[in-house]
Amino acid sequence: MNHLALLPRRRGRPPRDASVPRQDTRELLVRTGVAVLTEKGYSAVGIDEILRIAQVPKGSFYHYFDSKEAFGQVLIDAYASYFAHKLDRWFLGVPVPPLQRLRHFIEDAKAGMARHGFRRGCLVGNLGQEMGTLPESFRVQLQMVFRDWQSRTAGCLAEAQQAGEIPPQLDCSALAQFFWIGWEGAVLRAKLERSPEALDVYAQGFFALLSPGP
Amino acid sequence: MNHLALLPRRRGRPPRDASVPRQDTRELLVRTGVAVLTEKGYSAVGIDEILRIAQVPKGSFYHYFDSKEAFGQVLIDAYASYFAHKLDRWFLGVPVPPLQRLRHFIEDAKAGMARHGFRRGCLVGNLGQEMGTLPESFRVQLQMVFRDWQSRTAGCLAEAQQAGEIPPQLDCSALAQFFWIGWEGAVLRAKLERSPEALDVYAQGFFALLSPGP
DSSP: OOHHHHSOOOSSOOOSOTTOOHHHHHHHHHHHHHHHHHHHOSTTOOHHHHHHHHTOOHHHHHHHOSSHHHHHHHHHHHHHHHHHHHHHHHHSSOSSOHHHHHHHHHHHHHHHHHHTTTOOOOHHHHHHHTGGGSOTHHHHHHHHHHHHHHHHHHHHHHHHHHTTSSOTTSOHHHHHHHHHHHHHHHHHHHHHHTSSHHHHHHHHHHHHHHSSOO | OOHHHHSOOOSSOOOSOTTOOHHHHHHHHHHHHHHHHHHHOSTTOOHHHHHHHHTOOHHHHHHHOSSHHHHHHHHHHHHHHHHHHHHHHHHSSOSSOHHHHHHHHHHHHHHHHHHTTTOOOOHHHHHHHGGGGSOTHHHHHHHHHHHHHHHHHHHHHHHHHHTTSSOTTSOHHHHHHHHHHHHHHHHHHHHHHTSSHHHHHHHHHHHHHHSOOO
């Protein structure tokens, strides 16, 4: 998923004094951090590596962030917002049947992974997997992100149900929770195999679950 | 999953000279390594930490393993064997309907995670997620492990299909692949939430997929 290109620009004009582009430096650090964490996770990456890639001196980092932990929290927030925006873009107010919207989101995620040679996965999934070595403050933050994505996805599924695309007895919230639980496994496997196959297999199984039976 | 207790003992008698318990030291390193990797993954853990936990001097490590990479390969193999053995124990030759065997495996995995306070997940899932920073030699090895587990699971599902527990038109190999793709996501989420809920939600969805429809 092309985070670097798609992360929303910060609002407002850049500062007047071009020799001190504060917001730009901070934004550059966040963009670089998100890109690196989607590929390598948190534990394996030092601040030095991110600074080297972003070509930002170490002093600047501690001007914007108190610690690697504080930086990590900002990265989770940035990725969560970026992704919530992406889900809204696919799910809300588009003239496409609701289940087709979910298919489009999946195709877009697939294309995003392919664009990066299946090296980048999901920042939140990576950090969830690493939770054994992460600052404890990340745990609730990551859980809230999943809850948010599930809720947006449940909304799309509820629309599908209203449109008769999903049997009325199915629980859309539970289905959305199921989707995100397994989807992170599919992203993990796609990275491991450097192939879209796991995403396709998972999507096919998930849509079978929504169908009114054989 | 209680690797330390369940890893099979090496075959044969211990060496006669008790002052040089070579196999025991190697086995201790492997057991400790597997336990640590299921909790923390590969990148965040140094050999020093494993040696400290196992109370083995550094010189001994390099007597048994050429490098951290070689050690990692041995750990993947040890975990894969342990787990294949576990799957066989649940799936083969037990006087229980085939789908019930899969349920028992899931309950056992849940109990294993609970026993370790949901801190330990799956070594293969952890390493799959970390693949962006791992030695490239791990990639094929990890893929082969998934293929092996899927194949054993497909065998159990095929028995279920023969017994009429699964509709005849479903593809048991594809279902087994789907199961393992999503199951790793469920283990990840259970670790993040320190709760069995994700395992239950995933299992419920998966069994719904096997049912003959509403």
